[in-house]
Amino acid sequence: MISTSELSTAFVGMADSLVDDFDLVDFLHDLTVHAAHLSGADAVGIVLADHAGRVRYMASSNESGRLMELLQLQSSEGPCLDCVRTGVPVVNADLAHAGDRWPVFAPQARSAGFAAVHAFPLRLRRDVLGALNLFSSEAMTFSEEEVGVVQALADVATIAIMQERAIARAEAVTEQLQGALNSRIVVEQAKGALAQAAGITISEAFELLRSRARSTRRKLVDVAGDVLAEIADEAGRPPS
Amino acid sequence: MHGDEQRAEGGSERERLERLVAAQQPTGRRGRGLLLDRLCATAVAELDLCAAAVSHPPTDGTHLVAAASDDAARRLEELQFDVGEGPTHDACRERRPVLVPSLDDRALQRWPGFVQAAASVGVAAVFTFPLHVGAALLGALALYRATAGGLSGAEVRTALTLADLTVEAMIDLTLDDDTDAPPFVDALDGQAHVYQAQGIVMVQLGVSLTEALALMRGRAHAEGLSLADLSRAIIDGTASFGQDGTAP
Numbered sequence: 001m002i003s004t005s006e007l008s009t010a011f012v013g014m015a016d017s018l019v020d021d022f023d024l025v026d027f028l029h030d031l032t033v034h035a036a037h038l039s040g041a042d043a044v045g046i047v048l049a050d051h052a053g054r055v056r057y058m059a060s061s062n063e064s065g066r067l068m069e070l071l072q073l074q075s076s077e078g079p080c081l082d083c084v085r086t087g088v089p090v091v092n093a094d095l096a097h098a099g100d101r102w103p104v105f106a107p108q109a110r111s112a113g114f115a116a117v118h119a120f121p122l123r124l125r126r127d128v129l130g131a132l133n134l135f136s137s138e139a140m141t142f143s144e145e146e147v148g149v150v151q152a153l154a155d156v157a158t159i160a161i162m163q164e165r166a167i168a169r170a171e172a173v174t175e176q177l178q179g180a181l182n183s184r185i186v187v188e189q190a191k192g193a194l195a196q197a198a199g200i201t202i203s204e205a206f207e208l209l210r211s212r213a214r215s216t217r218r219k220l221v222d223v224a225g226d227v228l229a230e231i232a233d234e235a236g237r238p239p240s
Numbered sequence: 241m242h243g244d245e246q247r248a249e250g251g252s253e254r255e256r257l258e259r260l261v262a263a264q265q266p267t268g269r270r271g272r273g274l275l276l277d278r279l280c281a282t283a284v285a286e287l288d289l290c291a292a293a294v295s296h297p298p299t300d301g302t303h304l305v306a307a308a309s310d311d312a313a314r315r316l317e318e319l320q321f322d323v324g325e326g327p328t329h330d331a332c333r334e335r336r337p338v339l340v341p342s343l344d345d346r347a348l349q350r351w352p353g354f355v356q357a358a359a360s361v362g363v364a365a366v367f368t369f370p371l372h373v374g375a376a377l378l379g380a381l382a383l384y385r386a387t388a389g390g391l392s393g394a395e396v397r398t399a400l401t402l403a404d405l406t407v408e409a410m411i412d413l414t415l416d417d418d419t420d421a422p423p424f425v426d427a428l429d430g431q432a433h434v435y436q437a438q439g440i441v442m443v444q445l446g447v448s449l450t451e452a453l454a455l456m457r458g459r460a461h462a463e464g465l466s467l468a469d470l471s472r473a474i475i476d477g478t479a480s481f482g483q484d485g486t487a488p
Contacts, residue, residue, distance in 0.1 A: 189376075202436055
């Protein structure tokens with residue numbers, strides 16, 4: 001199912017992006033798009049676990065509220081949480097037969113139109129930082145080889161999250177993870193503010209931010225911060 | 241990071257710390273100033289520190305210490321302003337924790353003035369956490385230890401949870417300093433749509449991000465809603481803060 005040539009193109013493209021000072025939030029977004037395209041999944045998301053054990057949204061292949069809702073439903077149960085908890089991939093979970101395992105999540109995911117789900121851990125040594133989740137509206141079964149490929153994509157996400165700084169220091173993991181979680185919040189704040197100021201949808205605001213980041217070759221989080229500062233400036237107020 | 245174990249710990253860790261903060265002795269200050277003092281005292285007791293302080297961002301030539309466990313802690317923060325460098329500066333600029341388990345040569349190179357002065361008063365390690373919500377920067381929580389060594393995983397969680405509680409206290413502090421206001425009404429639980437709604441309200445009212453979040457927290461509390469539910473309504477357009485009479 002996963003084409004070798006497309007796969008190598010995706011990996012080469014992602015490796016090229018991992019240059020100095022790359023844009024983590026945008027990189028993870030691209031990774032979810034690659035993962036959706038390669039695997040045929042309808043929606044792909046990346047979540048990170050924070051210090052309180054809450055699963056927090058980092059990126060997704062599309063902005064559909066449906067995926068977000070699903071991920072949030074999982075705060076109490078579901079494949080992504082199982083995966084983060086155990087560090088073991090959840091593969092080929094058929095939602096029609098998962099009512100015992102996830103009595104709340106499985107029926108809600110089905111009624112949202114999903115039939116199959118997979119979750120792969122973002123592993124760093126003995127820790128699990130988060131998970132890469134794939135949702136499909138049709139039955140989707142990965143072969144052993146394909147499981148390896150998707151796990152490799154999850155590993156690339158871990159590498160990207162940890163790359164900005166050397167991880168030889170134990171402290172760097174905390175520093176990096178906290179920084180990444182806050183970057184995501186900056187982007188969400190800018191999406192809301194820009195949507196409201198420009199009279200556009202949240203999704204359109206995200207696309208505007210992304211295209212501005214790309215055209216100016218700057219990080220999404222920096223562009224988001226600037227947009228917030230500009231909007232605050234127009235209102236004659238400090239941004240924070 | 242470790243699923244259930246941490247989940248369980250995370251939930252109860254917050255509650256445990258809330259209880260410890262509430263049980264701290266009053267310091268003579270009122271309202272949320274007292275709350276910040278109690279947070280510092282709790283940090284010192286729980287993390288085996290010699291000092292803890294909450295500072296406002298060191299911008300615009302002002303570096304105000306919002307709360308400190310004692311005068312020594314206050315001086316360590318003021319010292320960073322005097323020498324124009326230090327972990328509080330870096331945590332606020334880089335927007336991530338600055339964890340320094342030992343004031344070694346590397347730390348000395350990074351902050352020569354600060355490290356010499358801190359070491360001379362017996363500080364051996366410093367762990368500084370930015371107090372922020374996305375682009376809204378409120379300051380930093382600085383934890384000073386007299387012994388060198390890194391924080392354990394459990395200590396990192398305790399420190400981050402204390403930082404969460406401090407952020408919430410400081411956000412609410414922007415609106416009022418009412419002694420009777422309930423602390424910690426609604427945890428900021430990291431859901432993306434809460435921050436989208438924060439951006440929307442910032443524009444609707446022409447206020448700062450911090451004020452927007454403070455107003456949202458106040459309204460959610462007043463209306464008996466969760467912050468998450470109010471945020472969803474703001475995004476849907478069924479709740480707004482604007483000229484339509486719904487502004488608080």
